[in-house]
Amino acid sequence: xxSVDTVYQRVLALANKEQRGYIxxxxxxxxxxxxxxxxxxxxxxxxxxxLRNPGNDSSYADSADYIQDKISRFIVEAEQLQYTEEKTNAxxxxxxxxxxxxxxxxxxxxxxxxxAQQITFKDLKNQARAVYAAQAHNNSPVxxxxxxxxxxxxxxxxxxxxxxxxxxxxxxxFTDNINIGYIRIPxxxxxxxxxxxxxxxxxxxxxxxxxxxxxxxxxxxxxxxMLSGITINKPGLASLAKAEVVEQxxxxxx
Numbered sequence: 001x002x003s004v005d006t007v008y009q010r011v012l013a014l015a016n017k018e019q020r021g022y023i024x025x026x027x028x029x030x031x032x033x034x035x036x037x038x039x040x041x042x043x044x045x046x047x048x049x050x051l052r053n054p055g056n057d058s059s060y061a062d063s064a065d066y067i068q069d070k071i072s073r074f075i076v077e078a079e080q081l082q083y084t085e086e087k088t089n090a091x092x093x094x095x096x097x098x099x100x101x102x103x104x105x106x107x108x109x110x111x112x113x114x115x116a117q118q119i120t121f122k123d124l125k126n127q128a129r130a131v132y133a134a135q136a137h138n139n140s141p142v143x144x145x146x147x148x149x150x151x152x153x154x155x156x157x158x159x160x161x162x163x164x165x166x167x168x169x170x171x172x173x174f175t176d177n178i179n180i181g182y183i184r185i186p187x188x189x190x191x192x193x194x195x196x197x198x199x200x201x202x203x204x205x206x207x208x209x210x211x212x213x214x215x216x217x218x219x220x221x222x223x224x225x226m227l228s229g230i231t232i233n234k235p236g237l238a239s240l241a242k243a244e245v246v247e248q249x250x251x252x253x254x
Contacts, residue, residue, distance in 0.1 A: 002210035002217045004032065004191045005202045010221045015228060023228050025191050025200055032189040035223035036210055040100075040186050043071050070213045074100070074184050078111045083175045090146070090163040091178055097185060104181035107141040107166050107174050111181070116141040116166055124167060141168045186211035 008028055015023055023031075050064035081091045093099060106113035119142045147162045166174035192206040210220060 002212055002214055002220060004189055004207055004209045005204070007032070007210065007217060007220050007224070008191050008202075011224050011228065014221070014225055023224075025193050027228065028191055028224065029189060031224045031227045032191070032210070032220070034227060035220055036186050036189055036212060038223065039212060039216055039219060040074075043067050047071070070216075071183070073211075073213070074186065075103075076182050076184050078179055078181060080109060081178050081180055083177070088163055090165045093162050093164060093180075094182065094184075099182045100185045101183045102145070102180065103183060104179075105143050105164065105166065106179040107168060107176075108179060109177050110179055113179055114139050114141055116143040116178075118143055118145060120144065124171065141166055141174060143167070 008025075011023060011028065047064060047067045050067065079094070081093070084090070084092055093102065104111075105116040105118075107116050108114065117140070121144055124142070124144055143164045143166045145162055145164050166178060168174050188208060189210050190206065190208040192203040192208075193200040194203045195201070210216070212220070
């Protein structure tokens with residue numbers, strides 16, 4: 001975790017230097033969440049780059065391990081889903097503001113259940129027409145994922161990340177509980193405050209820290225400053241912060 005108050009105070013101190021502008025709590029919260037998400041998404045881009053390099057290069061291996069360590073805090077190893085017949089006749093995935101990437105679907109109640117492979121509806125139809133050996137079996141199930149699903153009711157109070165249907169032996173639809181693994185989205189950042197003598201004072205009770213690795217504190221400060229410089233129309237601030245962000249990135253890759 002990275003303290004949201006520490007980052008905000010550092011951002012204010014740097015932004016106010018040479019009267020470069022004031023960033024309100026509302027602006028900070030908006031830019032803080034945007035910066036956090038940008039850093040989070042870059043993890044996967046950087047990891048992909050490191051893993052494409054020769055495996056015998058220890059520096060690349062160390063870099064990949066470092067990124068994977070940062071990602072590990074967002075991995076949900078196991079979560080059970082129930083089959084729902086309410087408007088869907090399928091399994092409802094976690095909300096779209098909670099699940100970033102689905103990593104595993106198991107046709108059973110635990111992580112050791114047979115893992116299902118994703119296919120398309122076209123593939124499923126072809127399987128149904130195929131010979132027995134080419135069809136899905138209980139020990140090698142398949143699933144179809146459906147996006148942009150329009151559904152409503154108590155089971156859909158939040159926007160879902162979609163639905164899935166699982167098929168087992170003879171392309172039979174699976175309707176028992178299943179188990180999934182996924183990478184979650186970072187928790188929302190909130191710098192909360194109370195107003196005392198017309199001044200915003202930090203309220204730790206309702207605040208929420210950054211959900212990133214502690215090493216990201218400086219990166220967060222300068223990313224927020226870079227975005228703030230654009231928001232408050234201070235090109236000098238944005239340029240200074242951008243240079244620092246680039247340097248931070250180069251240092252991490254070195």
